[in-house]
Ligand code: ATP
């Protein structure tokens with residue numbers, strides 16, 4: 438109930454204001470938005486902002502959202518991407534009203550072009566792309582008319598039909614809108630509508646050898662579908678007059694374009710082209726490498742859809758480009774995992790502890806699966822005479838504020854007894870091989886010595902009962918905040934230490950039943966999830982995120 442109230446109290450973002458105003462004025466009965474990915478790569482966290490926005494807006498106001506593949510560029514597109522995009526949107530928790538393809542509108546778009554020619558508003562230009570660029574002028578200088586601009590309607594109709602029929606080679610001719618070569622907005626200086634490309638399309642095959650440009654395809658596709666609110670990123674602001682011009686001249690359904698700031702995230706890159714380079718040059722193992730900012734990568738890393746939706750909600754909708762701290766995304770996943778993750782004990786770098794006064798064979802102790810869960814359940818943990826603790830939890834000569842185990846100092850073993858170190862055993866080279874300790878009978882929870890105060894609690898596993906697992910620890914993929922804005926190649930800024938593999942960590946046996954859809958907190962180590970590379974006889978865990986934000990601290994040290 439409180440949650441809902443909070444929702445209502447929040448002020449509207451500018452898009453919600455626009456929608457409420459449109460609905461209030463009766464401009465539309467219901468709203469229809471769309472998410473229009475180009476199937477030339479996997480979706481990244483930036484797309485999830487657009488997805489949450491488009492689907493979220495429709496949900497909030499009882500409307501619908503189309504999924505439209507913007508597949509007008511035959512060369513870079515692929516079915517693998519189409520499938521991954523659908524899987525990712527569903528995983529984020531959204532379902533589209535219709536699955537559509539801009540390529541399905543090629544016939545209709547062609548007719549639109551013919552209509553513009555018939556109205557004297559489009560012409561076929563034989564100029565080379567260099568000549569076209571030259572005549573375009575600059576933002577401060579008007580352009581000049583192409584020598585082909587005054588062709589007759591009949592001639593244009595014939596030439597355009599010939600372009601379509603495959604009479605010409607790539608680049609020999611283009612179709613352009615006839616608008617204004619001295620318009621202050623460069624996009625209005627006779628933009629290109631169609632180019633010749635003898636290329637195979639992943640859906641239309643070889644049916645077409647001319648393909649519409651983005652500006653001509655996108656707005657008209659919106660209009661064909663009767664999209665009410667077409668939401669895109671800020672770089673399309675200067676395209677909006679053209680978007681409106683086509684709708685006006687073609688006299689078709691008036692969709693409207695609105696723009697918001699794209700999401701940029703620190704310590705990564707956010708462009709499919711760049712992400713593809715990382716994949717192709719093998720800086721990562723694939724689009725779903727857990728270090729990638731792709732939805733597939735984040736999912737494999739252990740992110741939850743809820744955390745990503747919360748993140749999108751928290752950053753809100755801005756009208757100015759900015760760089761969002763990746764720490765905010767990590768905050769969102771930590772908060773969610775704290776609520777849902779099962780607690781487990783795993784020792785990464787073990788040192789052996791022998792409890793010299795422990796005479797039982799074994800004992801089964803209990804520990805909470807998740808103290809945050811109001812109906813918390815318990816798991817069983819076997820305890821025995823020989824344990825592993827984390828090597829770094831012991832110091833032979835401790836500095837002042839070291840409260841963990843050291844000779845003569847007591848520490849609590851989580852959900853078990855208090856122990857004290859009596860003797861340190863070393864090998865010939867002086868490495869510690871074993872800690873001889875004694876445990877304090879009655880010091881486990883409920884016992885007569887349970888209330889004895891110790892300064893620290895550490896995690897442990899019973900050696901005999903431990904299961905092993907590979908653990909993969911990740912760091913930021915880039916060494917700098919904004920690699921795309923640095924000088925030179927963004928790949929020069931890749932962090933060479935972004936992956937650390939621990940081949941064998943020792944886990945309490947409860948972890949041997951790990952499931953892909955469960956999340957774990959390895960006590961004091963972070964949040965983890967089972968990786969898809971795991972097999973029947975080998976578990977592999979990815980660290981999703983550490984328990985605290987250590988990065989800022991490390992940076993200062995560095
Ligand atoms: P990229 O540059 O990564 O290839 P794109 O804009 O070319 O991105 P599209 O597939 O065309 O990718 O994008 C589909 C939708 O997602 C578009 O509406 C686009 O505006 C939006 N989008 C893409 N990147 C971001 C981002 N970083 N933040 C918010 N929205 C984005």
Ligand code: MG
Pocket residue numbers: 475
């Ligand atoms: Mg694009």
